[in-house]
Structures are given as C-alpha cells and as structure tokens.
Amino acid sequence: MNTQNPASTDTGPDENPQVLTTRDGIPLKVSLARALRREKLRALVLIAPLLLFVLITFAAPIADMLFRSVENGIVSETLPKTVEVLATWDPESGEIPDQAAFTALYEDLKVAVEEKTHTRLGSRLNYEASGMSSLFRKTGRRIGRMEPADATVERFIDIDKDWGTVETWAVLKRYSPTITPGYFLNAADMQLTAEGVEMKPENERIYLYLFWRTLFLSLTITSTCLLLGYPVAFLLAALPARSANLLMILVLLPFWTSLLVRTSAWKVLLQQQGVINDFLVWTGLVSDAGRLVMINNQTGTIIAMTHILLPFMILPLYSVMKTISPSYVRAAKSLGATDWTAFWRVYFPQTVPGIGAGAILVFILAIGYYITPELVGGTDGIFISNRIAYHISTSLNWGLAAALGVILLLAVMLLFYVYDKIVGIDNVKLG
Amino acid sequence: MSALPAYASTGQRVWHYSFRTICGLIFFFLIFPILVILPLSFNAENFFTFTKEMLAFDPAGYSFKHYEDFFTNPDWQQAMRNSFAIAPVATLLATSFGTLAAIGLSQQHVPYRSAIMAILISPMIVPLIISAAGMYFFYSRIGLQGTYIGVVLAHAALGTPFVIITVTATLVGFDRSLVRAAASLGANPVTTFFKVQMPLIIPGVVSGALFAFITSFDEVVVVLFLGSAGQKTLPWQMFTGLREQISPTILAVASLMVAISVVLLTVLELLRRRSERLRGLTPS
Numbered sequence: 001m002n003t004q005n006p007a008s009t010d011t012g013p014d015e016n017p018q019v020l021t022t023r024d025g026i027p028l029k030v031s032l033a034r035a036l037r038r039e040k041l042r043a044l045v046l047i048a049p050l051l052l053f054v055l056i057t058f059a060a061p062i063a064d065m066l067f068r069s070v071e072n073g074i075v076s077e078t079l080p081k082t083v084e085v086l087a088t089w090d091p092e093s094g095e096i097p098d099q100a101a102f103t104a105l106y107e108d109l110k111v112a113v114e115e116k117t118h119t120r121l122g123s124r125l126n127y128e129a130s131g132m133s134s135l136f137r138k139t140g141r142r143i144g145r146m147e148p149a150d151a152t153v154e155r156f157i158d159i160d161k162d163w164g165t166v167e168t169w170a171v172l173k174r175y176s177p178t179i180t181p182g183y184f185l186n187a188a189d190m191q192l193t194a195e196g197v198e199m200k201p202e203n204e205r206i207y208l209y210l211f212w213r214t215l216f217l218s219l220t221i222t223s224t225c226l227l228l229g230y231p232v233a234f235l236l237a238a239l240p241a242r243s244a245n246l247l248m249i250l251v252l253l254p255f256w257t258s259l260l261v262r263t264s265a266w267k268v269l270l271q272q273q274g275v276i277n278d279f280l281v282w283t284g285l286v287s288d289a290g291r292l293v294m295i296n297n298q299t300g301t302i303i304a305m306t307h308i309l310l311p312f313m314i315l316p317l318y319s320v321m322k323t324i325s326p327s328y329v330r331a332a333k334s335l336g337a338t339d340w341t342a343f344w345r346v347y348f349p350q351t352v353p354g355i356g357a358g359a360i361l362v363f364i365l366a367i368g369y370y371i372t373p374e375l376v377g378g379t380d381g382i383f384i385s386n387r388i389a390y391h392i393s394t395s396l397n398w399g400l401a402a403a404l405g406v407i408l409l410l411a412v413m414l415l416f417y418v419y420d421k422i423v424g425i426d427n428v429k430l431g
Numbered sequence: 432m433s434a435l436p437a438y439a440s441t442g443q444r445v446w447h448y449s450f451r452t453i454c455g456l457i458f459f460f461l462i463f464p465i466l467v468i469l470p471l472s473f474n475a476e477n478f479f480t481f482t483k484e485m486l487a488f489d490p491a492g493y494s495f496k497h498y499e500d501f502f503t504n505p506d507w508q509q510a511m512r513n514s515f516a517i518a519p520v521a522t523l524l525a526t527s528f529g530t531l532a533a534i535g536l537s538q539q540h541v542p543y544r545s546a547i548m549a550i551l552i553s554p555m556i557v558p559l560i561i562s563a564a565g566m567y568f569f570y571s572r573i574g575l576q577g578t579y580i581g582v583v584l585a586h587a588a589l590g591t592p593f594v595i596i597t598v599t600a601t602l603v604g605f606d607r608s609l610v611r612a613a614a615s616l617g618a619n620p621v622t623t624f625f626k627v628q629m630p631l632i633i634p635g636v637v638s639g640a641l642f643a644f645i646t647s648f649d650e651v652v653v654v655l656f657l658g659s660a661g662q663k664t665l666p667w668q669m670f671t672g673l674r675e676q677i678s679p680t681i682l683a684v685a686s687l688m689v690a691i692s693v694v695l696l697t698v699l700e701l702l703r704r705r706s707e708r709l710r711g712l713t714p715s
Contacts, residue, residue, distance in 0.1 A: 039540050046535025047547060050528040050591060057588040058554050061565030068568055228457050235454045250458045256692040257465055258649045260669045261685040265464035267673060268471065268479045275467060278480050310461060368558020370652050375673050385560040392564055392656065405561045416556050
C-alpha cells in the first residue's frame, strides 16, 4: 500500500487537505478498511470448514441432548384427541372426566394399538407414575375387540380400575404439554404432583446422593493429586534441567499410556489374589485370610483415578514453579527466615496460580469420568456418568439421561469459566 | 533443594533425604503399575500375579502364549483391524481441518475469535460421557449410529482441539514477513503455503496429528455408544474383557500399547526439539 507523503496532499487544490489517499486516489481510510475486511474474510474462510464440521458433528448432538431433556411430544402425538378433551377438564374437581374423554381415548388407542405406539407411551408415563405401563398394555390388548359403542366409562373401569381414578387422568393431563420439566425434576429427586413440585419419598431418592458422591470423590481425587503432585513438581523445578528431563519421563510415560492399560494394571494389582495383596501376605503385614479388599469399591476408584489424573496436576504446577526465581527464597533466608517460613510465606504464594490451574483441570476431568469407575468402582465407587450410561443403554430412559447430562455439563462449563479466568483458554499446553 | 550445602544442619539433612524418599515413592507410584504388567504378560500360567517360577527366574515360568493368543484370536485381530481402519481416517480429517483453522485463527484480525475458539475447543472440555450421549441421540436420528462413518466423524471431532492447540502454538513463533516475502517474489498463496509456511509449522502439525491419532486410538466411551459390533476397536475389546471374563491376553495387549506410547513419546520429544531449533531457541 503506497501512501503519499502527508506534506504532498495539500498540493491539489480541489482535494480536502485532511484526507490521506493512496496512489490511485482512494482515501487511505477506505483502503485500509477494505484491506482489513479482506483479511477478516480470509481468516473466516480458513476457519469455516472446521467450524461447520464441529457444529454438525459435535455441537448439534449437544443441542439435541438439551432438547431431549425437556422434550415430551409423546402424549400429544399418541393421544391427540384425548389431550384436546382433557384441556377443559379440571383435576381439582375431584371427579374423573366425562364420557367424551373416554370416547376420545378409545379412538386414539385404536390407532395407537395398530401402530404399536401405546406401549411406548406406557413406558414413558411409567417414569412419572408407576403402574402406567401395565395399564396401557392391558387396555391395548382389550381395545382391539371393542366396538365404538362399547367405549363407555364402565367398560374402561372394568378393564382396569385405574381408569376410574382421578390420578391416572391427572398424570395424562400433566404430561400432555410438549415441553416438560419432568426429567429435570426426576434428576433432582423431585416429582410433579397435583400439589405442585415436591421431593420424592426418602427411599426413592438416588440422584442427589449420586451427585453428592460424584462431587465428594472428585474432590478427594483432586486433593490426593495435589498432595502427591506438589512435592514432585517442586523437585522437578528445583533439579538441574538434565536430571529433571529424565525424571519427567516418569511423569509423561503414564500420561501417554492408554487409559485402559492403566485401568487394567490397577485391576491386576488391586485384586485379592493380585500383586499387592500377595506382597503384603509375603511380608506378613496381612494374614492370608485377611487380604485387603481394594477393588470394586471407593478405594479402588480413588487409587486408580489419582494415578490416571496425577500428570494433569504435575504438569501445570511444574510450568508455574519453573518460572519462580530462586532468588526470592534466598533473599528471605538471608533476611533471617527459617526454611519453613521462606517456603510458606515466599515460595508457596507464588505457586497458587499453578495449584488453581491443576486442581480445576483435575476436578473437571474427574467429575465426568466413566470408564475407570465402571471397571474398578463396584457399586459404591461409581459416578453420575455411570448412571447416564445406564439410562442410555439399559433402562432406555433417554430423557432422564439427557437431563442428568445437562446438569453435569452445566457444572463443567461453570468450572471451565473459572479455569479460563485463571489460566486462559489460549494457554492450554500439551505434553 | 537441588544440592545440600556443606553447612546444612542435621535437621536440614534429615529433611532433605526424607523429601527425596517421598518423591521417589511418588515416582514409584506413577511408574510401577505400567512396569509391572510387562513381566506379568509373559506369565506361563493364567494368573495375574507372579508365580514361584517367575520369581525364581525359571524360564519355565515365562512364555509368549498370551501374545500368541492375541495374534491368533479372531476377536482381537478384528478389533485391531477396526482400530487401524478408524484412527488414521479420523486423524486425517482432524489434521486437515484443524491446520487450516489454526492458520485462520492466528491471523491478526479475526472477528469473534474467542467465541469461535470456545466452540472449536469444546470437544476437549465436554466430558466424554456427555459427548457420547449427545452423539448417540443425534446420530441415531440421522442414521449414522452404528456405522463406520459415524464413528470416524465423532473421533475426528474429538481430535481437532489437539491439532488446533499444537498448530497455534507453532504459529506463535512464525515470522509473517516470510509469507509477504514469498508473495512479493511472485508465489501464489497455495505455493506460499506449501513451500514456505508448511515446512516451518510441520512439527506442530505432526504432533497435533499424533495427539488426534492417540485420541481416536485410545477412545472407548464414544465408540461404545456409537459403534455396533462391526466397529469394535481394541479399547472396546479391552473394556469388555475387563468387565466380563478377564483374560491375561489383556496384559499382552496392554504391553504392546505401552510400547506404542513409548514410540509416540519419543517422536513427540524429537519434534519438540526440532521445532525449537527451527524457531531459534536452544532446546532444553
């Protein structure tokens, strides 16, 4: 870009002396703006393929999950006429709906049974009120043989007396909107009843406890990682580069080894007939009958996950400690501080950013872990992730899995926001 | 801490050596589980612990039978073939998209840079179980669940953040005037990219590709949900093996995978040194 000498611009009589122009007469400002626009466009064109790729293969699935956690079209799709009739019915009246509702139900179910969708509706409503699944199966079997004239209130109550209760119809009405908070309430051990939102009975509450345990185990793992990682990072930062690099291999090799390899190693080591128990029996610390149970419980999860996540604590701590000049500690000591005071009052405060970065990183990774708890956690060492996996592949309650996933995702996003504030997303380093 | 001065008091000496011992124990904790599976994988018995023969270094206590099982068992062989069919393609996708985007992101003026960066990095941050759940729901909607393409796309998405991070890191030290010099000498943008920019950022691209490869090669949660029996990979086979009938063949597979990690770690270290040399730094 060739600009004229500012002094030469006021030679032209009809040009504004204040405006700088390029050689071809375009004002400099315009030309610069155009170049900037072109540069921005070029950057965006380079980014666009990946952005589109990630949006389709990754962001869309996450959005789909958000949608599924509240989506509830099944009642109004399977029983459209019934939902319409129930709109005018008030469960507060204490009486079951009139004949119109039963006729609509008969017509809807007739279609649903042909399309075999009534059992799906039954299982969906069973998440909210038990007994609904069998009610719909039973009614579905009988409805094929019924004539339109038979679709009376008495006939339905005769098939199953649940049709005669206000609660059954109230559940239908409550879950007829296409958007429901039901899955989220379930995920928080609550339920939607005629009186509004309330806690589930004591013996049915599992998720709050599971969330609490996930939090507790992640915190425990983070603290053990900090406890073990801090001395190692301190030693690595204090040693001369040559020996530090050699010892670093001991940290990087586990970091690079497959997660499943490390989990299988712990499974082998911690077994009752495994290497550690054999060693303890051989030394006589433990009797052959009293072999320690270290696997398929919380101990197993904590040991294996601490081992797996420890490098994620050591590496950020090390990179912070490496930048701390040793002259501060020397200065403190020359001023009469004891070793402990010099460490605690001078060295330690400078490592706090590293502690923050490492701790949040380990915590974020721990809170969403699935494989290791599944393999070594038994029943009391599992995380919320294992419950999500269970609902996807075994109980098929996808809505609840999505709601639990959304809650976990929000927790991770919040933590990551904090991490971004402390470390910065651009400063993530690998290896 | 590095060296004990001659005037150190007894207390300081005691602390110095006990601190080193503590660190030694932690290093032992880090490396022992990985080292212990290597000899155990040569066990002649189907045990997961050292037999008397092994401890006596009796050759009869050792054998290659678990390795033989791995190389002859059709399940494991199929799993290995699947792993090598999925990971390279996912790596190629992740590396080509990721490198382009990293070059775009390192331009001086990028609108909405932080928002774009957040979206592109997100596959690395979101817990795998959530990615797996979302992908399972979405891919079954569009008919990709249980297909080879579905697994490859998912693995490529999970690998891109690593490529972006490593390539962006190399581009920080990249001298932009080289591109301008090439352009002023008459090279078109494509020639400039391949002849000038690419040779300088290649260490970052290769280490990003290695990260993407290992992400796909080690990944089990997503493939567990997205794949069908036809996409059973090595980690999946190990996972089912560990959960159901744990067989010592797993230790042989694990030892082979440790060997792969050692190779990868060495390559990455060499690349890091080369990259630092190219950028005029002295490698440490």
